[in-house]
Amino acid sequence: MLTLIGTAAGVIAVIPAFLQLRRHDAEKAVRVADRTAVESTALHPRTILRPPVGRLPKVFRDREAVRRRLQQVVRRPDGKVHLLYGLGGSGKTAIAIKTAQEAAGRGRMVWWVSGVSASEFVTSMLRLARALGARESEIQEVLAGRGNMPDLVWKYLEQQQKWLLVIDNLDDIRILDVAETKARDGNGWLRPTRKGVLLVTSRLGDLSQWGTFTKAHEIGPLDPRDAALVLRDLAPLSGSYEEAERLAGRLGFLPLALHHVGSLLSSPFSPERTFAAYSSSLKSGLVALMKRGEDDRDVLARTWEKSLDMLTTQGRSQARRILRTLSCFAPSIPIPGVMLDNGILADLCDGDVEAVSEGMRALESVGLIDLPEEPSAESLAIQVHPLIAEASRLHLDEGQETTRVTRVSVALVLHAVEGLKMEDPLDWPRWFEILPHAMSVLEQISRRPASEHLSEAAKCAARAASALIYAGHYTTALDVTRAALSHARALGELDPGILEIRHELAGALYFTGHDADAEREYRTVAEARSKTFGEEDPQTLISLFQVAYVLAGTERLGEAEEIARRVFDIRLKVLGPGDYYTLITRQLLDYIAFRRGNFEECRRRCIALVDDARGFLGNEHPMTFGAQHLLARVLLEQGELTQAEVELRAVLDIAIRTEGEGHPGTLRARLTLARALAMSGRKKEAAVELNRVLAVTNGPVAEPHPLFRAYQLAKDALEG
Template structure:
């Protein structure tokens, strides 16, 4: 281009410097030519360098979405090609590119490949820069103690938050009794680009909330700005309502099915042979994959498609000669017989236990099965003539995996051990064959006995067996048909012990399910007034308290206390335990006056009934001292904590966890009194012993570490304090979860240190995040929420945003006066700031930061 420009200029300059034509003697004409040359060269440059327009890309909300939480990520797809679904994929892509008030329902009978298709859509969307979320609908609820509706609501809120919905908005709606589903869908309708898959919506009743799903008042709605895709066996358009694009998966054609077989077993025969086998299998993708994997085995007896077809056509086959794979019963029968051929091959290869093992696995819960549960004791003696040993069980399981009859996903970061899963249709078909071919009572009795024995053995191992114990929980829920008191007591004790271990492992959400299961069983068997029922009710309330679900815990504790007082009497140890636990929940709710009254009443009775040195009495004394501290009566709290610590050291020993708890709590009071050096010494001593005795991940050790960091902050050693707070926050998030009150306290305390270090923007961001979470989890009136609000106002003041800070401080003062009373130290701190609010703007406003301590 530059050469062209030079040549054109050269022509003009030749005219100018040599013999000038008469028509070019005017200087104006010369400069006009120069200008024309320059413009021409620029236009030519633009034309020559212009690139072809890129294809229209998908609209994105913003260039960087937060990472999808692990629990909402799609499963990994199979490496094999998705045959016969090209047109279906194109239909879904058209909705993906332009939702226009539509959503997709991929429907069909079991084994038709609905999930595999959804995974492929999710992968393509992710490759195009879309944020993708995956929810597996569990209408029956989860092993975490939540119903299917509760679990879905939590997951949908997490989707919206990941896309940018402020956490505080969800918390505010919950607190006000508003519609969470309207909030989430209102945000999704304003946020384009997302893809959300709800898999396995075979029983969609719970998706509708207040009415049928098709009325779109629940979690399924058209009109979102992204793509909502569901997989379901329900093929009725009336179920899903307007806006539903029904993508019905039909069996694969003979040619398509043949390609699936050839992909899996290239040496199985000709395309024509594969077509005949595909036709015989009804084009059902799950059956085709089973057959293809079976033929592909190097040691298989049926290594050719023709041989496999002959086995299917055996006169003893119960499969229809022309099966309709869209019929659920036919599909189950077809898959069941396909499995039987694979099991025959495994038996011929020397793994005869594969068949009874698959039967036993199918009778367990629809949840991952811990690998350590799969032992010879799982197989009834009457199920096989083969000697059952560990080696033969391992060989059978390896064969089942090799033939694609079970899956063995890699250990995840939670379970840490191997597990086994079954496809739902495989489970249904195998269970059908057990019922058809044998007495299922013997199978269930054997499995029940094995589950109880495993629970007893694993709980005795303690920490070492925690990962397996966690996976065992949903399978224990199958054990409901107990016919005599002895077996019921053994089962109840086994489940209680598993729940105890899960709570020690900080897996409280999983423990809730077991606690509720035992409580329901005892309520039916013994009645609500039986002492065993009351004990189980108390245990459930305690785990709810541990999870920060204080309102639910209070309700259960009040119910338990009322019945215990009536049935057992006010002085009974169980009644006093219930009264103490109710007071603890009231303390957690910030209702300190009520808590103090209950604790004093309980302590008086405990001292009279059990004596002043009894461990239970000392626990009541410790709890009363904690409430006194929360009421700002520090001298009384110090005296009571010192008395408790002295007695516990003498009675229990210096390393006992209860003694260390007293030591920790005394240090907290010293910190509140401004005696920081004494507090630091006590906290360091306590942390050292807690770490040695319980381990650094134990909640008590984490509380001690948090409190030591607070004292270091008070001493002005901000870098040290920040290090401990970051360490504690990381561990609490991993061990307790991001919404646990202790985790929120760590987040608040780290933000305080960042402010003291002058890193105000970081502190503001962390305080806002903490305040949103406190409001959502604990409510707007909780002392922890008010402390967080106070601390955010302090940071805004440090940033020079005085009007915002003053507004927050006024709000905090008003609420503290109403909730805590006018004489509480936190209220007085807010009042002092209010008095100072008219001070000169040149001077930095002051306010007392409220650290959240742990005990």
């Protein structure tokens, strides 16, 4: 199988230039052409997925009974999944954070996973599996659809003792579905165990959907006394206990509303500084709305909008626009500081950068956003409660304010990914951090399909999907591209954003073993790009190159060579002989010659390609040692075993140093070295190299694993 691994700029500029986009699209062909992924570095399980303890109130009120029960369960797991359910804003997450904090204090391993989106949930669970010892080969198998993801995670969870895993805000229980397996079945993501404790928070309290192994704890409004004390904790100078209790009753005794109003009354921006004044300003009792069965968003939204109205009357109208923008991102998932560029946010404040900071402080002071206690450029992360985000989104329409909010939200996402490379493991955490926010922004914009920014949002989602593919998250990439495609349909078949998503969809299909579907999708995109950009445009050539690569991989060498030759001739004319994409097309043609058995011709061409690649790209560029690996394979076929070994050891040395021991390119080179050693009669040395690979792949490699061909050749040579 041909290995094509390229280095891409991956630039998504805030104000993208057409040439930059063309270059970016050209680079994707190289990334999608390799069916491998770099091994992620495993972290210690105590250092990942930490609970957000900074969100706890300074004084934690009430909930003593359920907290005592959870403390007992953490000490002695009872074989149940524990569910905290109730109205949004009732304090479920706070109880879970407090439980997690106490468990960590007793030496338990504690992990916190968001259940807001499927992609965030799966990514976090696989990160946990890696930290607990899952081998990269096992990860790749389940991501390629050849294994059961929950089985893999639970295999390693059951090897641990005394742990707490919290899944927070799991309101859509379908996120836990795996094929035909449902949450209630007990053999999917939720499983009874006595090794540790699985704690879930959700608005959903229907036990028929959670399974008989689930112990439910309903979290209702606070006790009136504790509700009043929450207000007094936050605003101790705002009135008596009796006045606080009356106001708490009008707020439905809901912790989220109490926190918001208490923060507001203590804010320097609040015109109403007492419990009595705020209580009288409420036009309707929220508790009455609750009794009428109103949605909990309606119960709380009136209070939040009142606070925004208050800030507007004080000349801080930018606070509303900032909140609307932040609400476009994924709720409950921290918005990383890299997305919060004040220069871009200043567009919401008529260009006044200082007004951005003032608006943020105003929102925090009234409890509408959460900021870290000690913000810095590296750690700053803003969080918007899901209910606040949902209520705020209801006010987005087709008006001028919404147009501005849309423009800024897209610009913030584009700014966050600027300069990131999809194939660089160092950039993957940033991509995964931004992905749920990019998808959320795309979804929000799709509700206003006339938006001029929909195409840019679609492109960003496509590039995030490309990063998923390079990291080996093939199944997730398939889900992301399909979701992005559904959101962007209104753009039309020839829109560049749609074409970019479909190009990545084809890659995800190919990496999950759907070669025919991938070829068909690549051909469709190539035809559309040809109509849109012209036959010689780099974007058109990318898709044609991918078609040729799929054909070569399926042994249709004649068709593959015809298309690749045409692509090469145009690239040579348009981009020149030293361009990376010209070189990578040469490598595809050399591989086709190798597969045809034209070894002498392939040898001459590989030697020339290695020399040119070293001159243009450097000795340690993946393109260079990829061509060198192909040369070594040719030498093996020609019986020049000593020289082949020299080339392979050089390739292996560079691959280990630049890509790591577990990278599939490294493993492929090691398998070829094992074959060379076996053919030289040094079978003990060959067995050592083969066993090093098997230690990573967790046993023999079978079809359709990407390493199967190299593995089989090495195995046959060793047994021959």
